[in-house]
Amino acid sequence: MSDFTITSIEGIACSVPLAAPVMMGLGLAMKREAIVVKVTTEGGLVGWGEAHHGRAPRAVEALVNTTIRDLVIGQDAAETSAVWERVFRNQLATHGTGAAAACALSGLDTALWDIRAQAAGWPLYRLLGGQKKDIPAYAGGVALGYKEPSALVGDVLEVISRGYTAVKLRIGQDVASDLARVRAVREAVGPDFVLLTDANAQYTLADVMAVTPAFEELRIGWLEEPFAPQDRRLYSEAARATRIPLAAGENHYTRYDFAQLIDDGAVGILQPDASKVGGVTEIMRVAALASVAGLPICPHTAITGINMAATVHLIASMPNAKYFEADIAKGNDLRDKLCSSPFEVDAAGNVTPLEAPGIGVEVDEDFLRGHPLTDGPAFVPLDSAVHA
Numbered sequence: 001m002s003d004f005t006i007t008s009i010e011g012i013a014c015s016v017p018l019a020a021p022v023m024m025g026l027g028l029a030m031k032r033e034a035i036v037v038k039v040t041t042e043g044g045l046v047g048w049g050e051a052h053h054g055r056a057p058r059a060v061e062a063l064v065n066t067t068i069r070d071l072v073i074g075q076d077a078a079e080t081s082a083v084w085e086r087v088f089r090n091q092l093a094t095h096g097t098g099a100a101a102a103c104a105l106s107g108l109d110t111a112l113w114d115i116r117a118q119a120a121g122w123p124l125y126r127l128l129g130g131q132k133k134d135i136p137a138y139a140g141g142v143a144l145g146y147k148e149p150s151a152l153v154g155d156v157l158e159v160i161s162r163g164y165t166a167v168k169l170r171i172g173q174d175v176a177s178d179l180a181r182v183r184a185v186r187e188a189v190g191p192d193f194v195l196l197t198d199a200n201a202q203y204t205l206a207d208v209m210a211v212t213p214a215f216e217e218l219r220i221g222w223l224e225e226p227f228a229p230q231d232r233r234l235y236s237e238a239a240r241a242t243r244i245p246l247a248a249g250e251n252h253y254t255r256y257d258f259a260q261l262i263d264d265g266a267v268g269i270l271q272p273d274a275s276k277v278g279g280v281t282e283i284m285r286v287a288a289l290a291s292v293a294g295l296p297i298c299p300h301t302a303i304t305g306i307n308m309a310a311t312v313h314l315i316a317s318m319p320n321a322k323y324f325e326a327d328i329a330k331g332n333d334l335r336d337k338l339c340s341s342p343f344e345v346d347a348a349g350n351v352t353p354l355e356a357p358g359i360g361v362e363v364d365e366d367f368l369r370g371h372p373l374t375d376g377p378a379f380v381p382l383d384s385a386v387h388a
Helices: 057-072 080-092 099-120 149-161 175-189 205-217 232-241 254-264 279-293 305-315 365-369 382-387
Strands: 006-024 027-041 046-051 135-141 166-170 194-198 220-224 246-248 324-327
Touching (some): 006 099, 006 365, 027 099, 057 099, 080 279, 099 279, 099 305, 135 194, 149 166, 149 175, 166 175, 175 194, 175 205, 205 220, 232 246, 254 279, 305 324
Parallel strands (some): 135 166, 135 324, 166 194, 194 220, 220 246
Antiparallel strands (some): 006 027
């Protein structure tokens, strides 16, 4: 076995412009950005992970390269639980779960699991006790945003032609526009096609009360993040008022946030993101909590091919996992050029985990370092975008 002593940790913030801006609830998406975490061991193994930018990419990058690095250099990369606990106790536990700290820990932890699986000579899903299987994918990553109904229908039919059997629509602009889009798509795809919706925390309780009767009629599979994650009361009130399952979790951090979410009993579909929740170690703990509550896991997927490939491995290792969220944004170089292909959707709309040892993607470090972080927000607020 190699010497697993960690000798180097580096967070590398990067960004690439989108080929075409996308309008959605978060604003006008202009670029993709992430912090890629590289961990090297004394024995020469290199692991890669993604830390979500958390809307503060320079802060997350600095945290990886200072505090996280100082805590972890010299630790054993194979001891993932011990390293996780060391960072958690010294960085997250005393001041609450800050988003930047959770994101930084997520990238580190995923890189350590990449190292463990490489050392074993196994793909990550096998090391986690999973199995190679077909995983249903839905089209929904940073596309299918705010458009005229006819144009949106065209986009949906295009992704269906690529094999997808489920699509997630971006809503949250206003009730009338949202209903017009969803009705147009339902009419185009027929009554049995799986349609999901994501409001990106843009709804009020009144909005939810207005749309959900129609969503029930239109057989919408879930309503994702109608409210901000802190609005627990609103989630509870909305859950009592509709039969549409509520989905949330991409902006919840660590199992402690999810334990509270489960206890509230309002959210029926949990969506942790490995680049935010605490990495591979923590997302598997969340899945275990969800299984006790009888809830499905449908992980949120962002932003690089590293996290996408890791997420497929994770879903293949979770008995209660249901869908993989496929990024369909055209021109996403952090998916297509940063690393080798993270997933392929087959004609039946399924993905399967990669078979190479570790996460299974090859990272182009020259591309990574050649695309440093650029200033400015990744999402231009809607009111600014309208007047731009």
